[in-house]
Amino acid sequence: MSEFVKNLMSQVKAKNPSEPEFHQAVYEVASSLSLVLEKHPEYRKEKILERIIEPERVILFRVPWVDDQGDVQVNRGFRIEMNSAIGPYKGGLRFHPSVNLGILKFLAFEQVFKNSLTTLPMGGGKGGSDFDPKGKSDGEVMRFCQSFMSELFRHIGPNTDVPAGDIGVGGREIGYLFGQYKKLRNEFTGVLTGKGLNWGGSLIRPEATGYGAVYFAAEMLSTRNQTLEGKKCIVSGSGNVAQYTIEKILHLGGKPLTISDSNGYIYDEAGIDHEKLQFIMDLKNVRRGRVKEYSDKFKTATYFAIDPSVDYNPLWNHKADCAFPSATQNEINGKDAANLLKNGVYVVSEGANMPSTIEAIDQFLNAKILYGPGKAANAGGVATSGLEMSQNSLRLSWSREEVDQRLHNIMKSIHKTCVETAAKYGTPGNYVNGANIGGFVKVANAMLDQGIV
Numbered sequence: 001m002s003e004f005v006k007n008l009m010s011q012v013k014a015k016n017p018s019e020p021e022f023h024q025a026v027y028e029v030a031s032s033l034s035l036v037l038e039k040h041p042e043y044r045k046e047k048i049l050e051r052i053i054e055p056e057r058v059i060l061f062r063v064p065w066v067d068d069q070g071d072v073q074v075n076r077g078f079r080i081e082m083n084s085a086i087g088p089y090k091g092g093l094r095f096h097p098s099v100n101l102g103i104l105k106f107l108a109f110e111q112v113f114k115n116s117l118t119t120l121p122m123g124g125g126k127g128g129s130d131f132d133p134k135g136k137s138d139g140e141v142m143r144f145c146q147s148f149m150s151e152l153f154r155h156i157g158p159n160t161d162v163p164a165g166d167i168g169v170g171g172r173e174i175g176y177l178f179g180q181y182k183k184l185r186n187e188f189t190g191v192l193t194g195k196g197l198n199w200g201g202s203l204i205r206p207e208a209t210g211y212g213a214v215y216f217a218a219e220m221l222s223t224r225n226q227t228l229e230g231k232k233c234i235v236s237g238s239g240n241v242a243q244y245t246i247e248k249i250l251h252l253g254g255k256p257l258t259i260s261d262s263n264g265y266i267y268d269e270a271g272i273d274h275e276k277l278q279f280i281m282d283l284k285n286v287r288r289g290r291v292k293e294y295s296d297k298f299k300t301a302t303y304f305a306i307d308p309s310v311d312y313n314p315l316w317n318h319k320a321d322c323a324f325p326s327a328t329q330n331e332i333n334g335k336d337a338a339n340l341l342k343n344g345v346y347v348v349s350e351g352a353n354m355p356s357t358i359e360a361i362d363q364f365l366n367a368k369i370l371y372g373p374g375k376a377a378n379a380g381g382v383a384t385s386g387l388e389m390s391q392n393s394l395r396l397s398w399s400r401e402e403v404d405q406r407l408h409n410i411m412k413s414i415h416k417t418c419v420e421t422a423a424k425y426g427t428p429g430n431y432v433n434g435a436n437i438g439g440f441v442k443v444a445n446a447m448l449d450q451g452i453v
Contacts, residue, residue: 019102190392212380
């Protein structure tokens with residue numbers, strides 16, 4: 001660890017106690033940026049990184065709502081407006097019991113660099129609530145969303161801050177949030193992305209994060225003159241990202257083997273085909289069931305329940321070529337990384353945000369596998385959100401093929417930036433350095449141009 005990073009992390013931990021995910025995200029970026037800060041003393045002099053670490057605005061508010069039994073419930077709402085140097089704040093809303101200030105700050109910090117890499121004019125932000133939509137009725141979710149937006153609407157707008165979905169926030173939630181915003185502001189604008197197709201949404205938006213992670217994996221493989229054809233792939237999660245990661249793996253000829261949720265995971269030795277994927281989509285998106293039902297229906301699959309007593313995730317302990325972590329942060333620890341490498345995995349493309357711990361990342365980099373960090377590999381979601389914003393501004397709707405082609409081109413561009421930037425700063429093949437530096441430089445130069453604000 002350089003002296004600069006050491007001193008910076010001491011300050012970050014002192015100013016932001018009890019926020020380990022935020023500390024981890026800052027450390028991972030700062031470690032890469034030592035290379036660029038040495039070459040550009042003006043970034044050090046103007047304290048660019050220190051300013052990016054400090055959110056421009058943090059909004060915290062209460063969200064009271066009434067459940068179906070008539071009882072009053074109270075949750076917390078958040079919005080972290082991290083950096084607007086290159087465009088309006090852009091980033092998802094997460095509804096999950098684990099949501100707290102530190103997790104949202106880490107997500108917003110990552111979002112700044114991710115959005116910069118997309119080449120689109122978007123700043124970084126993130127928000128959400130400790131509300132859990134799991135098991136709630138549509139009426140309860142609607143009342144919560146209306147209460148949440150009754151405060152958030154003051155702070156967002158199409159040219160200020162454009163939220164989207166994340167864990168726990170899908171099409172249903174975006175619809176209720178948008179309806180309340182429209183009522184309160186008396187205007188129909190592109191203030192949220194992930195909207196319904198018949199009221200301003202974009203084709204490919206639900207698929208975009210998963211599709212993008214697979215496109216990025218394909219680009220990494222192309223540097224070794226390989227494709228996804230015939231590759232065995234393990235995927236975590238069973239939400240939007242995991243579902244469409246599996247779909248695009250199938251499109252490109254790969255063989256997906258796993259899905260998971262918070263109760264356990266299934267391993268299907270025969271592979272998850274299009275018919276099985278349709279079952280997963282109905283199970284998760286319509287019936288909101290658990291993945292164990294997959295193994296009840298398809299006898300080629302084995303179900304493994306979560307065992308909280310073990311210090312690794314057995315999902316990552318199967319023979320495969322590629323891994324697509326698509327569930328949540330820090331789902332791959334040091335032991336998991338060792339298991340992946342031992343079982344022949346040499347491509348890791350992150351669909352989730354920061355799913356690998358620092359120890360896991362170090363193992364991937366030391367082994368010189370093709371490792372695509374989340375801020376690059378999963379940028380397809382926010383990239384297509386940016387395309388939805390463009391369509392809203394133009395009052396146009398692009399075809400499925402056009403949006404998919406634009407997404408594919410953006411992922412190719414992000415990959416090219418990572419490869420060229422890593423090589424320029426003396427670490428060829430290191431996608432972590434390429435993504436962190438590539439995303440940072442654009443934001444840093446914009447901040448230099450705009451003065452101390």
